[in-house]
Amino acid sequence: MRFRNITPKKASVLENILSKYKMRQLILIGTDIASIILAFMTSNWIIYSQYKLQHIDISAILIYIAISIVTLYLGRCYSSLWRYAGEEELIAIVVACTLSIIITSLIHLLIGIKFSITFYMLNLILTTLLIGGTRLVYRTGRRFLIRSGLKEKSSKVLIVGAGSAGDMVIQELKNNPKLLKKPVGIIDDDINKKGRRIHNIPILGMVKDVDILVDKCDIDEIIIAIANISKKDKKNIIKICKETKCKLRIIPGVYEIIDGKVDIKKIRDFQIEDLLGREAIKVNLNEVSEYLKNNVVLVTGGGGSIGSELCRQIAAFNPKQLIILDNYENNAYSIQQELIRKYGNELNLRTIIASIREEKRMNKIFNKYKPDVVFHAAAHKHVPLMEKNPSEAIKNNIFGTKNIATLADKYKVKRFVLISTDKAVNPTSIMGATKRVAEMIIQALNEKSETEFVAVRFGNVLGSNGSLIPLIKKQIEEGGPVTITHPEIIRYFMTIPEAVQLVIQAGSMAKEGEIFVLDMGDPIKIVDLADNLIRLSGFEPNVDIDIKFTGLRPGEKLYEELLMSEEGLTDTGHKKIFIGKPVDFNIERYKKHLEVLRAIVDKEEVELIDSIMRELVTTYIRPEEANDKANA
CATH class of the missing domain: 3.40.50.720 (NAD(P)-binding Rossmann-like Domain)
Known part of the structure; x- marks a missing residue:
């Protein structure tokens, strides 16, 4: 996603957000490299220790690491959030690891490095378990800490709507720190608002960009803050936002906030009628x-x-x-x-x-x-x-x-x-x-x-x-x-x-x-x-x-x-x-x-x-x- 007409100060904020995202990627890549090396060495020891310890050419490991990281990256294994690691992420890891072991074995064969088929099969199993396991351990540990109260962290909130309702929601969240909800960004389909700020919260993009921004900003919750919106438009926004796996909430209607205030207690969870896909029946x-x-x-x-x-x-x-x-x-x-x-x-x-x-x-x-x-x-x-x-x-x-x-x-x-x-x-x-x-x-x-x-x-x-x-x-x-x-x-x-x-x-x-x-x-x-x-x-x-x-x-x-x-x-x-x-x-x-x-x-x-x-x-x-x- 490209940001136009952004001042140096605004650009520095965005760079900070992006740098945090890249740091998480680097940590994940480092963890995966450690998993790959451990799987490689363990496979070598199990397969060859009973006979003659296989001499390992350093190039064999480097080739395997490079190919594995590339396939994991192309498989979008670094674009998902750890805390949401699940079935789709596991499938992506299995596919990426399988491709990498096939490609690695072919390259090894071409350059004269010989390992048995059993070695490659065992290596595939161990690599998949270690790479998938690190994500599962992180997810399980994070949930345990949160549920046990040992980790009390503010939810990062993305606001949909840069109008008066969005303005009121941001004020309400900032004025109530005990709510543990931190507004970190805004999205709005008015292209002229992109790059501006409301109460120092940047307008980062449009609704269609929500999946990218959720990943980059580590968003936990999305609040749709558009007071006057048709059922059809609301349904379209919900359809896009729900794919992010974030918790979704919505402000009351325009007539409920006509006094110029948004009571955070009235920002309700989504209800299925928000997805009916038709306007409410009107009778005079x-x-x-x-x-x-x-x-x-x-x-x-x-x-x-x-x-x-x-x-x-x-x-x-x-x-x-x-x-x-x-x-x-x-x-x-x-x-x-x-x-x-x-x-x-x-x-x-x-x-x-x-x-x-x-x-x-x-x-x-x-x-x-x-x-x-x-x-x-x-x-x-x-x-x-x-x-x-x-x-x-x-x-x-x-x-x-x-x-x-x-x-x-x-x-x-x-x-x-x-x-x-x-x-x-x-x-x-x-x-x-x-x-x-x-x-x-x-x-x-x-x-x-x-x-x-x-x-x-x-x-x-x-x-x-x-x-x-x-x-x-x-x-x-x-x-x-x-x-x-x-x-x-x-x-x-x-x-x-x-x-x-x-x-x-x-x-x-x-x-x-x-x-x-x-x-x-x-x-x-x-x-x-x-x-x-x-x-x-x-x-x-x-x-x-x-x-x-x-x-x-x-x-x-x-x-x-x-x-x-x-x-x-x-x-x-x-x-x-x-x-x-x-x-x-x-x-x-x-x-x-x-x-x-x-x-x-x-x-x-x-x-x-x-x-x-x-x-x-x-x-x-x-x-x-x-x-x-x-x-x-």
């Missing part, structure tokens, strides 16, 4: 939320991930009353206290602990509060757990939904919004099948009810309780391994705020039992997601943190769908939201199946559940059928 909630204002709104499952976010967003639109209903008191209490702190007496809030399964209790609640709008988010959602507890999934997801939807019809609720899932499409699990029945329930009621029923179907929600991302992050924190069920498994993802905005938008459009679907972009391969999270945490996948494949779980398929083949797709006023036309089904047959199913679960005749559910949900297939289709 002021236009679609009229049906919430001055109305009584009930949210079932109001303490859960989706339910609590619904409560947060609904509270902002001045409902006449907001009712949080949940069976789990801790979650309900948490969102209740959050809303009280934020709104105080301005929000008419009621929190109710009750189960949607209890028909009489639900009837009293509907009779007392007369809700105008119901968001039904209460459900059992964990696929493997429900496979082991199918009767619980049915009681909650089917008959709990039936209780709430029937009461919505009875008390003439204006709008009823069911939170559904992509797992209801051609379901392969009891959870997905029960959610498909929940969709059928609101479709059947919509035929005769004054209430506008609607279902909202979307994929996996990032960061929801018990979901994949928190699990992977926890496994990384614990040192691994990160467990993935299958190397080819893919999923759609969205953020919790996106999901809730879609739900509120769908509520405004509700009519005719429709199913709303979000264009969620391209699906993400779970193994790639895990790889990214490991790298963004500053580790090397399958070197520092292993990725382990455990096999598909009961009821799990390789991919999820958002629509059934029978459903049509209709545009809405929002370019990312579509309507799936409800699939017709025999209402009378559906009612009879529900009666049979009720009797089965009441008697806990679990062995009969599978057959009746497959008759009720004709698209319910076994996981292996779906996976065979995916692989076809």
Whole structure:
């Protein structure tokens, strides 16, 4: 990389950085030369000491040293950092040592120096072990010292962004030496800034130069300090930076630092939503939320991930009353206290602990509060757990939904919004099948009810309780391994705020039992997601943190769908939201199946559940059928 228009003072700083890098290279080369000589002498002693000690021509060793160092250099064995020595570095060392021993043996033969093939083979093994071993010993020792507290060293930080946000980050790091984070350089894609300084920290290059600068400056951590950046640009920067194996962090958005200060506690670790590769779904909630204002709104499952976010967003639109209903008191209490702190007496809030399964209790609640709008988010959602507890999934997801939807019809609720899932499409699990029945329930009621029923179907929600991302992050924190069920498994993802905005938008459009679907972009391969999270945490996948494949779980398929083949797709006023036309089904047959199913679960005749559910949900297939289709 070339630096233009740099003053002598600036050049001296860069020369100092480069000289430290060259010194580390020289030390490494010296260590390798010692390893080569030791391997050569040891091989000679082992092979020839039993017979006649082979006379060693000094030129034989010098040739071997010269060729070995050249091949190691060409193999980029001196451009990697010792502390990151891993599988790729080991392969490079093996290749370089193998090439050097082949070339050396040929040159020895040409100039009349004779050693046996056994000597060269042993020498190759010893050289590889010694050269690779020195790097491994350094890496292991360094980690031991750091973890044991014997070595407390400041992290060297590279700042991405030479604007006002970068300026604030540098100030914050310099003003807080106890953070043990030392800014050593800045990169920015504005070519006019290259060679300048911010708070005496040099702007060393552009984003494309990050890999070179990380090596040269011995960088431990990269902070992306660009407050106002598009998702696409952020993804491109992350993609380049994550290959450096440094820990990556990011500052808050522009609106979070509008007061002109960056709180270092708010400089967060990267999250997987930073890599979604699309802009967040935007909904003008002021236009679609009229049906919430001055109305009584009930949210079932109001303490859960989706339910609590619904409560947060609904509270902002001045409902006449907001009712949080949940069976789990801790979650309900948490969102209740959050809303009280934020709104105080301005929000008419009621929190109710009750189960949607209890028909009489639900009837009293509907009779007392007369809700105008119901968001039904209460459900059992964990696929493997429900496979082991199918009767619980049915009681909650089917008959709990039936209780709430029937009461919505009875008390003439204006709008009823069911939170559904992509797992209801051609379901392969009891959870997905029960959610498909929940969709059928609101479709059947919509035929005769004054209430506008609607279902909202979307994929996996990032960061929801018990979901994949928190699990992977926890496994990384614990040192691994990160467990993935299958190397080819893919999923759609969205953020919790996106999901809730879609739900509120769908509520405004509700009519005719429709199913709303979000264009969620391209699906993400779970193994790639895990790889990214490991790298963004500053580790090397399958070197520092292993990725382990455990096999598909009961009821799990390789991919999820958002629509059934029978459903049509209709545009809405929002370019990312579509309507799936409800699939017709025999209402009378559906009612009879529900009666049979009720009797089965009441008697806990679990062995009969599978057959009746497959008759009720004709698209319910076994996981292996779906996976065979995916692989076809």
